Amino acid sequence: MVLYPVMRKLLDKRVVLASASPRRQEILSHAGLRFTVVPSKFKENLSKASFPTPYAYAMETAKQKALEVARRMHQKDLRAPDIVIGADTIVALEGLILEKPVDKTDAYSMLSRLSGKEHSVFTGVAIVQCSSQGGGLDLDVSEFYEETRVRFSQLSEELLWEYIHSGEPLDKAGGYGIQALGGMLVEAIHGDFHNVVGFPLNRFCKKLAELYHPPRPEDRPREKQDSIPAVDTFDRLGDSKGAGPGQGGARGDRRRPQAPGREHAKDADSKPSVESVPPTAVLELIDGYKVSKALFTACKMKLFDLLRDEGPLSTADVARKIGASEGGTGQLLDVCAGLGLLDKTEGGYSNTPLATLYLLSDGEYSLHSLIMIHEEFSWPFFSYLDFAVREGTVQTQRALGTAGEDHYQECFYKNREKKLQFMRAMHGHTKVAARHVATAFDLSGFTSACDLGGSTGALAYELARQYPGLKVTIFDLPEVIEDAVFFKPHGPEAGQVSFVPGDFFRDTLPEADLYILSKILHNWPDDKVHQLLSRISRSCKPGGGLLLVEMLLDEDKCRPLPALLKSLTMMVLFQARERSLSEYHILLQAHGFTDVRAVRTGSIADAVLATRA
Ligand SMILES: Cc1cn([C@@H]2O[C@H](COP(=O)(O)OP(=O)(O)OP(=O)(O)O)[C@@H](O)[C@H]2O)c(=O)[nH]c1=O
Incomplete structure (x- = not known):
C-alpha cells in the first residue's frame, strides 16, 4: 500500500537511496517508495568547525553523499537516475557534533555526555534531481533538515556498559538507537521520531510535494497549513516525463510554485471570481517594495548591530540610542519582527538567528553591504525601470544625475x-x-x-x-x-x-x-x-x-x-x-x-x- 500520493507519483522515476543505513531503507520502503540502494562512497570528513551550525554540516554531508552517487552512476552508465536521496544524521549537544562512535570507549564518552540532558538530533536530507543532456549531467539540489529534541534519563555506569556491550551503539549517531534498546534511555522526545531513527519522513513528503507540485489555491483553505497536499495536487508530475529543455518540462514545475491566477486560468469550466481567485497574491506583490525598504532602513540604521551589542532593548531604548522618533522606531521594529528578523518578548527586541547570521554589518556571512548597495544603487535605477524597458538603455543620468561613460566605475569605484x-x-x-x-x-x-x-x-x-x-x-x-x-x-x-x-x-x-x-x-x-x-x-x-x-x-x-x-x-x-x-x-x-x-x-x-x- 502506498502511504502518500507523492510516493505513488514517484513510481515511474528511477529513485536511488544513497545510503547504507538499514533504518533509512526500512523507513522509505515502508512508506511505499520504490528505490535502489547505492551506498555513497563520500568520506564523511568535512571540517565541522567551518560550519555555522550543526545542521549546516549535516545538510552538506547529505548533499555530498548524494552527489557522489549521482556522478558515479552517470559516469558508469552515462545515465544518472532521476532522483538521488542522501541523508546524514548527527547528534548535537552543547556545541558538539556526535556521529557514529568509532569504538566502545567512544560510545561510552558520547552516552555519558548525553546522560540526564536534552540534545538535538538533526538529519540533513538532500534530494538531487538529475537530467542527462548531450552526455552532460545537470544536477538540481534541494536540501532541508529536521530537528528533534531528545532527553535522556540519568544513566548509571552499569546501565551504560550493559547497553554498550549489547553492540547496538556502534553504527548509530550519538551511540544509541531510539528504535531498539536505546529507547529505554529516553525520557522525552519532542519532534519527529523517524528523524531520530535516521530519516525525517514527514518533512520529506512535504518537500517532495513542494518540489513536484504545489497545492492549488482552491485546495488551500481545506488544508491545514504545512500539511501534505491531497492526491489531485500532484497530477502534473506524470506529465513531466520526457519533457526536455525549452518544453516547459518538469524541472520548471519543480522549482517554483505556480502563480495562483495562472493555475486557475487553465481551468476551462469555471470563470475566475473574487472568491475563487482572491486578490491576496496581488496585494502581496504591491507590498514587496515596502518589505525591501523596511529591511534597507533597519540595516542603514544598524538596528541589528545595536541589538546584538545591547539587546534585548525596548522601543524607547532603541529610539533613544539611534536618535529617532519612538513611534516610527516601534513600527519599524514590529515590521522586522513580523518579517522574522527580530524576536519580540516582554524583555524587548532581539535578533533572530537569520538576522544574526546575515544582517550584522561585520558578521562572517554578512549581507549588510549588499543590502546597502541595493538601497543606494539598485533602488534609484529600479525607479526608472519603465524607461530602461522602453529605451533599452541604462538610466544612469536619471538615476544618478550623471551621464558618466562608465557608470560601473561611477557606482562602485568613486572613492575608497x-x-x-x-x-x-x-x-x-x-x-x-x-x-x-x-x-x-x-x-x-x-x-x-x-x-x-x-x-x-x-x-x-x-x-x-x-x-x-x-x-x-x-x-x-x-x-x-x-x-x-x-x-x-x-x-x-x-x-x-x-x-x-x-x-x-x-x-x-x-x-x-x-x-x-x-x-x-x-x-x-x-x-x-x-x-x-x-x-x-x-x-x-x-x-x-x-x-x-x-x-x-x-x-x-x-x-x-x-x-x-x-x-x-x-x-x-x-x-x-x-x-x-x-x-x-x-x-x-x-x-x-x-x-x-x-x-x-x-x-x-x-x-x-x-x-x-
Ligand atoms: C540517533 C540514531 C541514529 N541511528 C542511525 O545512525 C546512523 C547515522 O549515521 P549516518 O552517517 O547518517 O548514516 P550511515 O548509517 O553511515 O549510512 P549512510 O547514509 O550510508 O552514510 C544512521 O544509520 C541512523 O539510522 C539510529 O539507527 N537510531 C538512532 O536513534
Whole structure:
C-alpha cells in the first residue's frame, strides 16, 4: 500500500537511496517508495568547525553523499537516475557534533555526555534531481533538515556498559538507537521520531510535494497549513516525463510554485471570481517594495548591530540610542519582527538567528553591504525601470544625475569607501554560496586555478580549503587587489591564494588549468561576454576547465524567481542578463568548450563546468 500520493507519483522515476543505513531503507520502503540502494562512497570528513551550525554540516554531508552517487552512476552508465536521496544524521549537544562512535570507549564518552540532558538530533536530507543532456549531467539540489529534541534519563555506569556491550551503539549517531534498546534511555522526545531513527519522513513528503507540485489555491483553505497536499495536487508530475529543455518540462514545475491566477486560468469550466481567485497574491506583490525598504532602513540604521551589542532593548531604548522618533522606531521594529528578523518578548527586541547570521554589518556571512548597495544603487535605477524597458538603455543620468561613460566605475569605484563597500558586498554574497560552488564538482584533478575578477578571494579561499593541492590566483583590477588584503583569512588556505593585478579585457591572463568566472558574465552585454570567453579560450590549454558561477534560469525562462529578478537587475544596471544552461552551452561551445555540466546548488549561485576541447 502506498502511504502518500507523492510516493505513488514517484513510481515511474528511477529513485536511488544513497545510503547504507538499514533504518533509512526500512523507513522509505515502508512508506511505499520504490528505490535502489547505492551506498555513497563520500568520506564523511568535512571540517565541522567551518560550519555555522550543526545542521549546516549535516545538510552538506547529505548533499555530498548524494552527489557522489549521482556522478558515479552517470559516469558508469552515462545515465544518472532521476532522483538521488542522501541523508546524514548527527547528534548535537552543547556545541558538539556526535556521529557514529568509532569504538566502545567512544560510545561510552558520547552516552555519558548525553546522560540526564536534552540534545538535538538533526538529519540533513538532500534530494538531487538529475537530467542527462548531450552526455552532460545537470544536477538540481534541494536540501532541508529536521530537528528533534531528545532527553535522556540519568544513566548509571552499569546501565551504560550493559547497553554498550549489547553492540547496538556502534553504527548509530550519538551511540544509541531510539528504535531498539536505546529507547529505554529516553525520557522525552519532542519532534519527529523517524528523524531520530535516521530519516525525517514527514518533512520529506512535504518537500517532495513542494518540489513536484504545489497545492492549488482552491485546495488551500481545506488544508491545514504545512500539511501534505491531497492526491489531485500532484497530477502534473506524470506529465513531466520526457519533457526536455525549452518544453516547459518538469524541472520548471519543480522549482517554483505556480502563480495562483495562472493555475486557475487553465481551468476551462469555471470563470475566475473574487472568491475563487482572491486578490491576496496581488496585494502581496504591491507590498514587496515596502518589505525591501523596511529591511534597507533597519540595516542603514544598524538596528541589528545595536541589538546584538545591547539587546534585548525596548522601543524607547532603541529610539533613544539611534536618535529617532519612538513611534516610527516601534513600527519599524514590529515590521522586522513580523518579517522574522527580530524576536519580540516582554524583555524587548532581539535578533533572530537569520538576522544574526546575515544582517550584522561585520558578521562572517554578512549581507549588510549588499543590502546597502541595493538601497543606494539598485533602488534609484529600479525607479526608472519603465524607461530602461522602453529605451533599452541604462538610466544612469536619471538615476544618478550623471551621464558618466562608465557608470560601473561611477557606482562602485568613486572613492575608497564606496569601493570597500562594494568589495564587502561581493565578499558576503560570494561567501554564502562558496562551499556549495566549490563542492558542486570534483575539482581535485586541477592543480592551478585563476579566478578572473575574483575580488576579495572569497571563492578562492574556499576552493583552497576544499582542495589543499590547488593554487588559486585572483586576477582583478589593481584598485581591488590593493584592498583585498583586508579579507585574508587566518587559516593555511591563505598560503594557496595569490593576487595578480590586471584587466581581463586587456591584459595577458595568468596561466591556469582551471579558469573561473564567478558572477562576471551576467555583468556584461553579449559582445563583451564573447570577447572575454574568446580571451579565456585562447589562454586555456586543451583539457583545461572553465567554471562559471551564476544563477541559472530554467529553460522556459519563467523561473526560478530569484534568478529572474537578478536578471532584471542586471538589465537595469548594465543592460546585461542571466542565462539558462542551454544558453551557456551555446556560448561555451562557440568558444571551444565541451562537456558542459551544471549543478543547481540550491544556494544563491549555481555552477557550470566545461572542458577546453
Ligand atoms: C540517533 C540514531 C541514529 N541511528 C542511525 O545512525 C546512523 C547515522 O549515521 P549516518 O552517517 O547518517 O548514516 P550511515 O548509517 O553511515 O549510512 P549512510 O547514509 O550510508 O552514510 C544512521 O544509520 C541512523 O539510522 C539510529 O539507527 N537510531 C538512532 O536513534
